[in-house]
Amino acid sequence: MKINKNLQPISISIIVFVGILFITTINACAPTKAIAAKSGVQLWSENCQRCHNTPSPSTFSPEIWETVGMHMQTRALITENERDKIVDFLKSAR
Amino acid sequence: MKFKIQNSSYGFLLLFLLGTIIQLRAQDQKSTVDSSLLERINYLEQQMNYHKSGDDHFMVVGLANFGFSSNKTTNTLNGISTTSKKSNLGDIDQFEFSPMFLWRHEKKYLMEFEPTFSQNGLGVSWADISYFAAPNVIIRAGYLVLPFGTYSKKQAAGWINKFATDPIGIADMPTSDYGVEVEGGLPLGDMKMNYDLALSNGLQLGNDGTVTSGYLVDNNTNKTITGRLGLLPFSNSSLEIGVSGMFGKVGTEGTSFHNVNGNMYAFDFNYVKTYVPFLVNFKSQYNIEDISNADYTTADEWATNYTFKNHSTSSFTQCSIRPTGIQALHDFELAARYSTYNTPSNSTWGSDQSAFAIGLNYWLSWRSVIKFTYEKYNGNSTGSEVLNAFTGITKSNTLYLQFSIQL
Numbered sequence: 001m002k003i004n005k006n007l008q009p010i011s012i013s014i015i016v017f018v019g020i021l022f023i024t025t026i027n028a029c030a031p032t033k034a035i036a037a038k039s040g041v042q043l044w045s046e047n048c049q050r051c052h053n054t055p056s057p058s059t060f061s062p063e064i065w066e067t068v069g070m071h072m073q074t075r076a077l078i079t080e081n082e083r084d085k086i087v088d089f090l091k092s093a094r
Numbered sequence: 095m096k097f098k099i100q101n102s103s104y105g106f107l108l109l110f111l112l113g114t115i116i117q118l119r120a121q122d123q124k125s126t127v128d129s130s131l132l133e134r135i136n137y138l139e140q141q142m143n144y145h146k147s148g149d150d151h152f153m154v155v156g157l158a159n160f161g162f163s164s165n166k167t168t169n170t171l172n173g174i175s176t177t178s179k180k181s182n183l184g185d186i187d188q189f190e191f192s193p194m195f196l197w198r199h200e201k202k203y204l205m206e207f208e209p210t211f212s213q214n215g216l217g218v219s220w221a222d223i224s225y226f227a228a229p230n231v232i233i234r235a236g237y238l239v240l241p242f243g244t245y246s247k248k249q250a251a252g253w254i255n256k257f258a259t260d261p262i263g264i265a266d267m268p269t270s271d272y273g274v275e276v277e278g279g280l281p282l283g284d285m286k287m288n289y290d291l292a293l294s295n296g297l298q299l300g301n302d303g304t305v306t307s308g309y310l311v312d313n314n315t316n317k318t319i320t321g322r323l324g325l326l327p328f329s330n331s332s333l334e335i336g337v338s339g340m341f342g343k344v345g346t347e348g349t350s351f352h353n354v355n356g357n358m359y360a361f362d363f364n365y366v367k368t369y370v371p372f373l374v375n376f377k378s379q380y381n382i383e384d385i386s387n388a389d390y391t392t393a394d395e396w397a398t399n400y401t402f403k404n405h406s407t408s409s410f411t412q413c414s415i416r417p418t419g420i421q422a423l424h425d426f427e428l429a430a431r432y433s434t435y436n437t438p439s440n441s442t443w444g445s446d447q448s449a450f451a452i453g454l455n456y457w458l459s460w461r462s463v464i465k466f467t468y469e470k471y472n473g474n475s476t477g478s479e480v481l482n483a484f485t486g487i488t489k490s491n492t493l494y495l496q497f498s499i500q501l
Contacts, residue, residue, distance in 0.1 A: 026230055031281035035329060046331045049373070050366050052254045053460040063147040067198040068155075070226070071206065075248060077279040077288035077324065080229040 040089025161496030171486030263408025263435025318342025371419020
């Protein structure tokens with residue numbers, strides 16, 4: 001991907017602008033009150049089974065659930081809020 | 095009278111002394127109890143500190159598949175049929191042992207590494223580091239699973255896949271590559287969406303028109319962009335639909351292929367919902383692979399020049415039903431899948447293939463399963479007859495018995 005030297009400052013400006021726009025858009029996204037009020041157990045039952053069986057909370061220790069939660073966020077692309085609630089549920093229901 | 099008064103004084107004094115002694119003893123016992131309780135609490139606090147999680151964490155999980163397959167294949171070419179029978183312990187296509195190493199550095203970084211031992215020897219599925227930059231922004235770099243469709247990234251693991259085999263074609267598409275990636279999930283009112291965008295070295299075109307990925311050294315200065323957008327329109331996340339694209343130059347710089355581009359598209363569908371007493375699971379993906387026209391030369395002594403329209407498609411549609419609400423049957427699952435794979439006609443590897451698989455699974459736990467899969471395959475060669483690449487019609491029937499576990 002070759003870029004003309006004269007166009008480099010413009011290209012960098014566009015990338016920075018798109019980046020700022022991207023971050024702003026992401027931060028502007030919000031759930032409704034009903035969605036935000038969902039509990040960890042509800043999110044666990046809804047989201048895990050999209051790919052595999054719902055995991056038993058007793059499978060791992062709380063420390064391991066933290067790490068598994070981060071790994072699953074990268075795979076299932078659940079939101080961070082959903083991840084935190086699911087992990088809290090798995091840690092507390094052991 | 096005097097004697098009586100003296101006696102009662104002694105009595106009162108005696109009672110006072112006795113009371114004082116009892117009180118002192120009680121205080122002494124109380125302080126003994128208090129100090130013993132404090133010691134116990136201190137000990138428990140110490141024990142808690144010993145077992146308290148650190149900021150960092152390292153763990154090993156992984157998966158393993160092992161089984162048996164029995165196959166009968168008939169090939170018909172120029173009116174002559176040949177039949178072969180095979181049976182393999184190790185379930186030759188799907189034997190796999192893949193430990194997965196996860197390092198968590200506080201709550202911002204995660205390193206993931208999955209080496210794989212299979213029929214192809216030792217390999218690496220992925221090796222990358224993720225930075226959790228903002229609430230719904232994850233930045234990753236390394237050897238990545240490309241965000242093209244969902245099968246490779248989410249459904250291919252043996253303990254997740256409902257069948258002992260991968261759908262034909264889908265698993266043959268390029269999966270991992272070296273690059274950087276940004277991804278995340280976003281709330282959208284009652285809905286959700288997710289995005290995944292990767293910049294990688296890209297696919298490389300072979301001398302016969304096939305493409306492969308996963309090269310540390312790029313064959314040109316162009317980088318390949320791969321992206322997927324997913325939408326979950328229902329508030330219960332039961333449905334996800336996604337569209338993916340992969341665009342980049344695939345030809346090697348300095349060769350006659352230097353201007354050859356690859357444009358690929360994928361559409362995926364995933365619906366999982368409980369209709370009491372059944373859990374219904376429906377998944378589908380359709381891939382399109384377009385490589386721009388190029389002139390190829392056979393590798394044999396004749397060095398024949400030829401060209402063809404380099405267009406491939408692959409797809410699968412599957413449905414599984416598990417009676418989770420029926421106590422006697424809730425560990426069983428029935429599944430069916432239809433898959434297709436069409437590669438370019440008049441090439442040396444052209445064919446129209448289809449496969450139908452039916453399976454009965456028994457879940458030993460939420461992450462271990464015994465799978466019986468029966469698969470019927472049809473392949474009609476569309477390879478160039480001029481280049482002696484026409485291989486006729488191939489039909490096969492295969493029975494698999496496989497054990498898959500996530501550890």
